[in-house]
Amino acid sequence: MKGFNFEKNLQHQTQAVKSTVGVFDNLEIKEATG
Numbered sequence: 001m002k003g004f005n006f007e008k009n010l011q012h013q014t015q016a017v018k019s020t021v022g023v024f025d026n027l028e029i030k031e032a033t034g
Contacts, residue, residue, distance in 0.1 A: 006013060
């Protein structure tokens with residue numbers, strides 16, 4: 001993202017990243033069929 005600075009050890013940023021990545025936890029991966 002242009003102009004976005006991710007700073008270290010900021011709780012709200014860490015939680016946002018965990019929440020966003022958490023959406024993909026335990027998802028079944030299927031190969032495209034066409």
